[in-house]
Amino acid sequence: MAEHNKRIPMQHVVGFVLSIALTLLATWAALGSNLSTTWIISGIMILAVIQAGIQLFMFMHVVEFKSQNGHVPWNMMFHGAVLAAIIVAGSLFVMSFGFTHDHDGDDHQQHEQQEDDGQEQHDEGEHEGH
Amino acid sequence: MQLDEFFVTGEPLIYAGMVSIALVSAAILFILTYFKKWGWLWREWLTTVDHKKIGVMYILSALAMLFRGGADALMMRTQLAFPNMNFLNAQHYDEIFTTHGTVMIIFMAMPFLIGLMNVVVPLQIGARDVAFPYLNALSFWSFLFGAMLFNISFVIGGSPDAGWTSYTPLAGAAMSPGPGQNFYLMGLQLSGIGTLATGINFMVTILKMRAPGMKMFQMPIFTWSTLITSFIIVFAFPILTVALALMTLDRVFGAQFFTLTGEGMPMMWANLFWMWGHPEVYIVILPAFGIFSEVIATFARKQLFGYKAMVWAIILIAGLSFLVWVHHFFTMGAGAFVNSVFSISTMLIAVPTGVKIFNWLGTLYKSRINNTVAMMWSLAFIPSFVIGGVTGVMLGMASADYQFHNSYFLVAHFHYVLIAGTVFACFSGLVFWYPKMFGHKLNERLGKWSFWFFVIGFHVCFFPQYFAGLDGMPRRVFTIIPEWMPLNIISSVGAFGMGIGFAIFVFTVVYSYRYSEREKTGDSWDDGRTLEWATPTPVPFYNFATVPHINSMDAYVKLKEEGKTTFDEDKLEPIHMPSNTGQPFIMMAFLFVASFGVVFEWMWMAIAGLIAGVVMMVIRSFDYDEGFHVEIDEIKRTERSTRGL
Ligand code: HEM
Numbered sequence A: 001m002a003e004h005n006k007r008i009p010m011q012h013v014v015g016f017v018l019s020i021a022l023t024l025l026a027t028w029a030a031l032g033s034n035l036s037t038t039w040i041i042s043g044i045m046i047l048a049v050i051q052a053g054i055q056l057f058m059f060m061h062v063v064e065f066k067s068q069n070g071h072v073p074w075n076m077m078f079h080g081a082v083l084a085a086i087i088v089a090g091s092l093f094v095m096s097f098g099f100t101h102d103h104d105g106d107d108h109q110q111h112e113q114q115e116d117d118g119q120e121q122h123d124e125g126e127h128e129g130h
Numbered sequence B: 001m002q003l004d005e006f007f008v009t010g011e012p013l014i015y016a017g018m019v020s021i022a023l024v025s026a027a028i029l030f031i032l033t034y035f036k037k038w039g040w041l042w043r044e045w046l047t048t049v050d051h052k053k054i055g056v057m058y059i060l061s062a063l064a065m066l067f068r069g070g071a072d073a074l075m076m077r078t079q080l081a082f083p084n085m086n087f088l089n090a091q092h093y094d095e096i097f098t099t100h101g102t103v104m105i106i107f108m109a110m111p112f113l114i115g116l117m118n119v120v121v122p123l124q125i126g127a128r129d130v131a132f133p134y135l136n137a138l139s140f141w142s143f144l145f146g147a148m149l150f151n152i153s154f155v156i157g158g159s160p161d162a163g164w165t166s167y168t169p170l171a172g173a174a175m176s177p178g179p180g181q182n183f184y185l186m187g188l189q190l191s192g193i194g195t196l197a198t199g200i201n202f203m204v205t206i207l208k209m210r211a212p213g214m215k216m217f218q219m220p221i222f223t224w225s226t227l228i229t230s231f232i233i234v235f236a237f238p239i240l241t242v243a244l245a246l247m248t249l250d251r252v253f254g255a256q257f258f259t260l261t262g263e264g265m266p267m268m269w270a271n272l273f274w275m276w277g278h279p280e281v282y283i284v285i286l287p288a289f290g291i292f293s294e295v296i297a298t299f300a301r302k303q304l305f306g307y308k309a310m311v312w313a314i315i316l317i318a319g320l321s322f323l324v325w326v327h328h329f330f331t332m333g334a335g336a337f338v339n340s341v342f343s344i345s346t347m348l349i350a351v352p353t354g355v356k357i358f359n360w361l362g363t364l365y366k367s368r369i370n371n372t373v374a375m376m377w378s379l380a381f382i383p384s385f386v387i388g389g390v391t392g393v394m395l396g397m398a399s400a401d402y403q404f405h406n407s408y409f410l411v412a413h414f415h416y417v418l419i420a421g422t423v424f425a426c427f428s429g430l431v432f433w434y435p436k437m438f439g440h441k442l443n444e445r446l447g448k449w450s451f452w453f454f455v456i457g458f459h460v461c462f463f464p465q466y467f468a469g470l471d472g473m474p475r476r477v478f479t480i481i482p483e484w485m486p487l488n489i490i491s492s493v494g495a496f497g498m499g500i501g502f503a504i505f506v507f508t509v510v511y512s513y514r515y516s517e518r519e520k521t522g523d524s525w526d527d528g529r530t531l532e533w534a535t536p537t538p539v540p541f542y543n544f545a546t547v548p549h550i551n552s553m554d555a556y557v558k559l560k561e562e563g564k565t566t567f568d569e570d571k572l573e574p575i576h577m578p579s580n581t582g583q584p585f586i587m588m589a590f591l592f593v594a595s596f597g598v599v600f601e602w603m604w605m606a607i608a609g610l611i612a613g614v615v616m617m618v619i620r621s622f623d624y625d626e627g628f629h630v631e632i633d634e635i636k637r638t639e640r641s642t643r644g645l
């Protein structure tokens, strides 16, 4: 490696401190704050977007393409986005099947709920929804 | 905590385990001290960043884990053959199948393949090491410390017992209190760091460090499969990391992600686990496919049939492997529509897999086969794996899976793919590349004995299990009804056959070390096709004195035709190499301490270990060691002696 590397990588240090700070902030919002759930969730989402930006710009060389012979890694970013979509959309698709936290509800209610989902559950019997 | 809570007490088998651990450790300490080998161990192995040595350490550890997992397997088979003997009770049986499954997949199959990748891939692409040698050492030590953490659980604290899938709510704090399940979480978490780093490392190595001129579609097929596997690792492992972290928060810090109370969602664990888990089974099969392709092409003495189709098949399998995870829990009740979608995507995977089978057959067709032990493992793979694949498609039919699920039919399926696929490939690849690693071949006659014992034992063991499953025998039971007895006894006989095969293999290693002829050329099998065979044996630590310009597939075949070697004395230049370092070992030792603290929920220990680990990372961040240069004189001397010039 060339000589010019022998300095404190300020950008990385700042990025590191910032990402830790954002994490702590999110933890505090969830555990320590008195905000309403809606605010907590939207707040954390905004923090997540900022966090992703920090990662991309301060660590992941998105801005360094001019100095290298390389290019912005669109390809990898695209694949990352597809994977994230599979995880989120896939989990929603798979896990939304009338699972309920309503432990007091009697069976009748649960059946109604499932029929509301518009799915044919008759042949699947009673083991659903617990 | 009392000492008798810390150590597991009351089981004669476990006392025997403790005694043997103590004896083996004492013996190792004694030998190292008596022969004054401590310095050697530190200089040559613990601090090495050489991909070849790291690969050898991976393979040795994986063989040790194969032994551990195999011993567990034989204990389970003994129990099932004599269910009334009270050899294992229900609790002990649960702990053993959990340990067996986890060890075999995480600490045996993956490290074995990663070991072979480490040794072979840089040589195949004409590189002098991997892209990040320091990180590579870090990967290995993270794996080894993770494996050790998991492995001590049976004598300290108690083993996890909720299966290698560790389903919640069973695995949660409410139903599995104590350190057992934490060993699973932290052992996998610690070694997962290394696996993820390996994925990144090999991705960069293969994309950036190929010999000049070598195009992507001229890369050896094992390198291709390693590249694709690296992508799967990088995409899949973060899912496991997050899932493990969430469950750790649940168990240690009272969070409610997967609990029954507090709006937790236990089934979300299964969902996340298999989002990683299915890609994981392809992480352990794609490199195996690569090995078979290399071995079959070499000993059929033909170019691999349908190389491009093979590559595209691997890519397609890798993509699809992220779209099938629900087939592991069709019976959860997500409904007919969800199940149908995943049923179809599952069956689609069989198409590119079938393409590969026909390509191997095409390579063999009308070839002059050199029937070596390595080739025999590869040939045995083809029909055996087809059985595993076909039964996989049967399992993939959601409605039928309501019958097969969690029965011995499933057990037979995944052993047919994992043993006939991954394990056969590990043996095949190890025998094939053994002379490159150790400078001598494994004895072929003994190798054939171990092959036949293992392969016949394998079929005798697992084929009957399909029928036991169809007769209704569920998996993970420690006792059986009389109707299933005959099949189980046959199965156990086969299992001991495999055990004998493995024992003969170990004996072969020792025997060959003493009696095998030492290698004189680098092209051990005379028919080597790819660049690793162009290096002299033993391979100099810098691999290639001069790097050849590549312009075709099967680069070494071309070189041999033209009567050339990779070595060109006129083009010698000083070679830049990385320095050895003990930092990765020390860093991971600290993280091991931290993980141990989390396992027992001793937070002072966890925090101290973590701080020490972070200090090591800071030291690394400001470490400007730039390696060293090997001078031309030294290269000349080395090359002349190894090449016999
Ligand atoms: C033709 C390709 C394959 C198909 C269609 C297929 C299909 C399936 C299905 C549907 C299951 C779930 C069955 C159940 O739980 O009821 C399953 C389980 C499993 N498969 Fe495969 N499979 C294929 C190849 C492989 C390969 C190549 C491997 C690994 C090398 C593998 C390893 C496993 C394992 C480990 C399990 C059991 C996991 C557990 O519950 O512990 N399969 N397979």
Ligand SMILES: [Cu+2]
Residues within 6 Å of the ligand: B277, B278, B281, B324, B325, B327, B328
């Ligand atoms: Cu699967």
